[in-house]
Amino acid sequence: MQPGSIKKPKISYLNPGKVLRKESMAKTVCALKIDNLSVEVEGKRILTDVDLDVPRGEVHVLFGPNGSGKTSLIMSILGLSAYRVTSGKIWLNGKDITSLPINERVKAGIGVAFQNPPIIRGVKLGDIIRSFVGEGPDAEKKEHGLIETINFPRAFLERDLNLGFSGGELKRSEVLQVLVQEPNFVILDEPDSGVDVENLELTGKVISDFLKERSALLITHLGYILRYVDANLAHVMINGTVVCSGKPLVILSQIMREGYRWCEKCPKVKGERCELGEKPRL
Amino acid sequence: MRARGKAAALGPDLDLDSFSRETQSWSCCPVSSLPMDITQRSLDVGIRSDEEGRAATYFQIDHSVIYKNIEKAFEGKVEAMSTKEALKKYDWLRDYWWRLVAVDADKYTALAELRWDQGYFFRVLEGQRVTLPLQSCLFISSDNLNQNVHNIIIAEPKSEVQIITGCVVHPNVHKGLHVGISEFYVKEGAKLTFTMIHNWTQDFDVRPRTAALVEDGATFINNYICLKPVKSLQMYPVAYCKGVESRVRFNSILYGSGHSYLDVGSKVVLQGDGSRGEVVARALATDHAQIYARGFLVGEHRKSKAHLECRGLLLSDTALIKAVPELLGKVVGTELTHEAAVGKIAEEQVQYLMARGFSEADAESLIVRGFMDISVFGLPDNLRNQIGRLVETTTERAL
Numbered sequence: 001m002q003p004g005s006i007k008k009p010k011i012s013y014l015n016p017g018k019v020l021r022k023e024s025m026a027k028t029v030c031a032l033k034i035d036n037l038s039v040e041v042e043g044k045r046i047l048t049d050v051d052l053d054v055p056r057g058e059v060h061v062l063f064g065p066n067g068s069g070k071t072s073l074i075m076s077i078l079g080l081s082a083y084r085v086t087s088g089k090i091w092l093n094g095k096d097i098t099s100l101p102i103n104e105r106v107k108a109g110i111g112v113a114f115q116n117p118p119i120i121r122g123v124k125l126g127d128i129i130r131s132f133v134g135e136g137p138d139a140e141k142k143e144h145g146l147i148e149t150i151n152f153p154r155a156f157l158e159r160d161l162n163l164g165f166s167g168g169e170l171k172r173s174e175v176l177q178v179l180v181q182e183p184n185f186v187i188l189d190e191p192d193s194g195v196d197v198e199n200l201e202l203t204g205k206v207i208s209d210f211l212k213e214r215s216a217l218l219i220t221h222l223g224y225i226l227r228y229v230d231a232n233l234a235h236v237m238i239n240g241t242v243v244c245s246g247k248p249l250v251i252l253s254q255i256m257r258e259g260y261r262w263c264e265k266c267p268k269v270k271g272e273r274c275e276l277g278e279k280p281r282l
Numbered sequence: 283m284r285a286r287g288k289a290a291a292l293g294p295d296l297d298l299d300s301f302s303r304e305t306q307s308w309s310c311c312p313v314s315s316l317p318m319d320i321t322q323r324s325l326d327v328g329i330r331s332d333e334e335g336r337a338a339t340y341f342q343i344d345h346s347v348i349y350k351n352i353e354k355a356f357e358g359k360v361e362a363m364s365t366k367e368a369l370k371k372y373d374w375l376r377d378y379w380w381r382l383v384a385v386d387a388d389k390y391t392a393l394a395e396l397r398w399d400q401g402y403f404f405r406v407l408e409g410q411r412v413t414l415p416l417q418s419c420l421f422i423s424s425d426n427l428n429q430n431v432h433n434i435i436i437a438e439p440k441s442e443v444q445i446i447t448g449c450v451v452h453p454n455v456h457k458g459l460h461v462g463i464s465e466f467y468v469k470e471g472a473k474l475t476f477t478m479i480h481n482w483t484q485d486f487d488v489r490p491r492t493a494a495l496v497e498d499g500a501t502f503i504n505n506y507i508c509l510k511p512v513k514s515l516q517m518y519p520v521a522y523c524k525g526v527e528s529r530v531r532f533n534s535i536l537y538g539s540g541h542s543y544l545d546v547g548s549k550v551v552l553q554g555d556g557s558r559g560e561v562v563a564r565a566l567a568t569d570h571a572q573i574y575a576r577g578f579l580v581g582e583h584r585k586s587k588a589h590l591e592c593r594g595l596l597l598s599d600t601a602l603i604k605a606v607p608e609l610l611g612k613v614v615g616t617e618l619t620h621e622a623a624v625g626k627i628a629e630e631q632v633q634y635l636m637a638r639g640f641s642e643a644d645a646e647s648l649i650v651r652g653f654m655d656i657s658v659f660g661l662p663d664n665l666r667n668q669i670g671r672l673v674e675t676t677t678e679r680a681l
Contacts, residue, residue, distance in 0.1 A: 080633050102636035103645075112637050118630045121593070122652025128638050160652075177638060 030091065031056045031185045031215030032077070037088035039076045046072045047240045050088070054185075059216040059229060061248045064237035065260045070219045071115060073237065074187050077217075078112055079105050092185060111183025113174035115190045115219070119162045125173060126157035132180040143180075150176045151202055167194025175203055179210060186216040192225040204228025223252040238263050285386035286396070292574075293516025293545045296487055298393055301428035301459045308346035308423075313339060316348075319453060320421060327448025327479040328669055329419040335664050337443075338362040338404070340418040344427060345399040359410040360443070361403065362418075365432055368403035375403075378434055382465045382493035382522070390461045390489040394430040401431030401463070406441040406472075415444040415665055422460065423452045432463040437472035437500070444662060445474070446669075449488075450481045457485035457513070466494035468502045470525065475660055477505040477669065482512040484540050490517040498525035498554070505533045505659045507669070509676040511540035511571075518547040518576065523557035523586070531560045533659050537676065538571030538601065547576030547606070552586035552616060559588035564653055565624075567594070567601035576606040581616025588617075594624035595653050651677050 032054040039047040047069050054060045064070045076083040077090055079102045090098045097105045129146075133139040147154055150172050156165070165173060171191055178186060191207060192200055208228045218231065226248055234248035236255075243263060244251070254262055289295040313321070313331045320343070321331035333339050337356040340363070341349040347364040361368075369375050385395050402418045422429055437443055449460060460482075468474045482488060496502045502521055521530040532548035550559030565573045577590040594603035605622040627649050635645035654673050656666065 078637055081629065101642065102633055103639055103641050106637060106639045114634070114637075118628065118634050120631045120634070120649060120652060122655030122657075123635075123648055124652075127648065127652075128635075131639065158657075160655075181639070 030054065031058070031093055032217065033091040034077070035089045035091070037076065037090065038086045039072065040084045040086050041072070041082050045086075045240065046083075047076060050240075050242055052235060052242055054215050054217055056093075056215050057213070058232040059211055059218060061223075061226065061231045061234040062217060062219045062237060063234055063251060063255060068237040069240040070237050071189055072240070074112065074189055074217070074219065077105075077187065078102055078110060106181070106183070109184040110187065111178040111181040111185070112187045113171070113178045113189060113191055115193070117162050117170060117174060119160065121160045121163060123161045124158055125161050125177075128161070128177055129157060129180050132182075146176060146179050150179065150206055151199065152176055168196055168199050171195050172199065172203060175207060179206070184214055186211060186214050187218075188216065188225075189219045190221060191218070192220055192222070200224055201228070223248075223256075226252060236260075236263060285392035286389055288386070288388050288392070290388040290390060290489070290516060292518065293489070294514050294543065296459065296489075296514075298389060298428070298459070302424070302426045303397065303428055305344040305424040305427050308343045308348045310348050313341050313349050320423070323450050323452065323481070324419050324421065324448060326672065327419070327450045327481050328446045328477070328665070328672065329417050329448040333417075335414055336417045337412050337414040338416040340364070340402040340404070340416075341421070342400055342402070342419065342431065343421045343423050344429060347400050353414070356412060356414070359407055360412055360416060361405040361407070362416060363403050365401045365403045365434055368434065375434065378436065378465060378467060379432075380465075382495055383463055383491050387491065391463065391491055393428075394432055394461050394463045394491070397428070397430050398432055399430050401433040403434050404443075404445060405436040406438060406443040406474075408438040409440045410438075411442040412444070415446050415662070418445070418447045420447070420449045420460070420462070421452070422450075422455055422458055424458075425455050426457050427455070428459045428461070430461040430463075434465050434467075435474070435476070436467045437469060437474040439469045440471040441469075442473040443475070444665060445476045446665060447476070447478045448481070449478070451483050451486060455486070456483055457487075459487045459489070462490040462492075464490065464492040464519075466492070466502060468494060468496045468500040470497045471499045472497075473501040473503075475503040475505070477659065477661065477665070478507070479669070479672070480506075480508045480512070480515070481510045482508075482515070484511040484542075485513045487513050488515040488517075490519070492517065492519035494519070494521040494530070496521055496523050496525055496528040496530050499527050500525055501529040503531045503533070503660050504548070505656075505661070506546070507535045507656070507673065508544065508546070509535075509537045509673065511538075511542045512544065513541070514543040514545075516545040518549060518578075520549040520551065521559070522551045523554050523559060525554045525557070527556040528554045529558050531660075532562070534563045535654055535656065535673065536563070536565045536573055536575065537654070538565070538567040538573045539569050540571065541569070542571040542573075544571070545574040545576070547574075547578060549578040549580070550588050551580045551582060552588055553582050555583060555585050557583060557586045561588070561590040561592075562658055563592040565592070565594040565603050565605075566597065566650065566653060567603050568597040570598075570600045572602045574604050574606060576608070577620065578608045579610070579618045579620070581609075581611045581618050582613060584613050584615030586616045588619075590618075590620035590622075592620075592622040593653070594622075595650070596624065596626050597650075647678070
């Protein structure tokens with residue numbers, strides 16, 4: 001079995017200790033563990049029985065067509081209030097974070113680079129950066145170093161958050177915020193969309209370097225970021241659930257060839273998960 | 283004087299006879315020698331009693347001018363005195379008096395003419411770039427007093443100046459009426475940045491009447507901040523961009539709390555070739571406050587352009603914000619735009635900041651403080667830092 005691929009926990013009502021032991025084991029190996037997660041937004045089911053493990057030190061990729069639930073999964077991991085968990089659990093580094101407020105999840109180690117961050121007038125990007133690095137000469141030095149690393153104009157620190165940023169600037173701003181946050185579990189929602197070639201290379205290398213000793217879940221549509229980031233495993237989401245897991249480049253090349261129609265051909269999609277990486281079918 | 287009984291078009295009508303005209307006369311003295319309760323209050327509206335970092339100072343308490351001073355380095359560059367003194371000194375000033383604001387506009391302009399209680403005259407001489415701000419304070423020390431000031435501000439050609447004005451009441455004052463007539467003349471190539479901070483009290487009424495004339499290549503920036511409760515405040519300053527390539531910008535930050543009634547607008551009339559205007563208003567309402575944030579852009583010249591932006595943030599279900607943007611194009615080729623939004627703190631923004639580790643309360647506080655951001659005011663560093671701190675302190679107290 002591939003690292004990270006999982007079996008649904010068999011809950012024994014006669015022997016709850018078994019479940020506990022299983023969870024306890026998960027705590028020792030998984031940076032992120034999602035068990036049987038179902039989520040609703042305004043009464044509408046958007047995620048169904050999602051199972052996902054990201055072991056410590058691994059980078060996993062999430063593929064899926066538009067509207068398949070990728071961003072919803074991220075928002076649910078982060079705990080946005082509109083995303084109501086109806087069943088299942090989310091574990092981060094062995095800690096059950098399912099009911100924690102967003103900022104507590106962040107304290108527990110999650111850092112997210114959003115796909116479409118909101119504009120917040122009057123709040124400066126520098127306010128956020130300084131809330132992590134602090135004030136003073138050392139902090140300033142660190143701040144400067146990080147900004148240079150991501151090739152971000154210093155003037156942007158004094159601009160209203162995300163106001164008038166180009167697509168590429170938005171992505172770099174998000175990555176910059178995750179860099180200063182230093183999370184142990186990184187979630188990147190399409191860090192490669194809307195970024196020009198030069199900055200894609202730069203951002204890709206920065207992300208790659210940053211993820212060397214971290215765990216991550218990465219959403220990408222076209223997989224450009226995978227030129228720079230070595231991912232251990234990829235998952236495919238269809239209709240709000242993870243239907244397939246496998247080798248990232250194998251799955252990506254399949255998506256590039258056939259789109260997501262190939263999932264429909266997969267006999268396991270409707271019933272079980274298709275372990276493409278384990279049993280290449282195509 | 284038929285205007286004595288003429289109610290204003292906007293705002294609650296006031297019974298002028300209910301306010302007192304009786305007050306003690308204050309004798310002249312240095313601002314630094316004033317009692318602490320006055321200097322501290324003045325500092326709350328940006329007026330420094332030590333005069334540090336100020337080019338000139340004018341200080342009026344009730345109906346008395348108690349102090350005027352020009353720092354040595356700025357003598358011969360600026361003039362600062364009461365308007366009564368200035369009218370005695372300069373015959374030509376009559377041409378500027380009630381030229382932009384109509385004396386019979388309403389009962390408040392009539393009152394200011396009939397019961398005129400001084401006011402300041404600031405003039406920056408031609409070609410002078412005054413590096414430090416001029417400051418003026420209009421202070422009210424007696425309860426239920428009516429104070430009517432008439433101010434004239436002239437930026438002569440190619441001059442540049444910053445002015446900060448603070449209007450404030452003594453802690454023992456609970457009610458009263460302040461009427462302020464202000465006429466600004468920004469001449470060819472001049473730049474005038476005017477910042478006014480009001481700190482009133484819950485039962486106080488305020489009726490400023492302001493107009494500005496902006497000539498060729500001149501720029502007028504008018505910043506207004508109201509942070510404390512007030513019974514009723516109604517004003518609708520107007521700037522006439524008469525000159526070629528003239529520029530005007532109105533920025534206002536309104537914080538309505540308690541039972542405050544704020545009816546504040548800004549009007550820009552584009553009359554010059556290439557003239558530009560911008561109106562930016564931020565209104566924040568809590569408790570039972572009512573805020574009417576108005577804006578009116580009038581395009582009277584073919585190559586003119588103006589934009590109006592009004593944002594309102596409601597922090598209470600019992601508060602009210604009404605944004606009233608109006609655009610009037612009179613000729614082909616004028617370009618007028620507006621955007622207005624009123625709502626509560628966006629959950630999306632709060633959650634985004636929580637995803638950066640802020641608690642919900644801290645995230646909301648950061649958003650509100652950001653909403654009250656004064657970086658758009660175009661102030662020099664020292665003034666921006668000082669006023670920024672004032673706004674921040676008030677916002678933090680409110681939250």
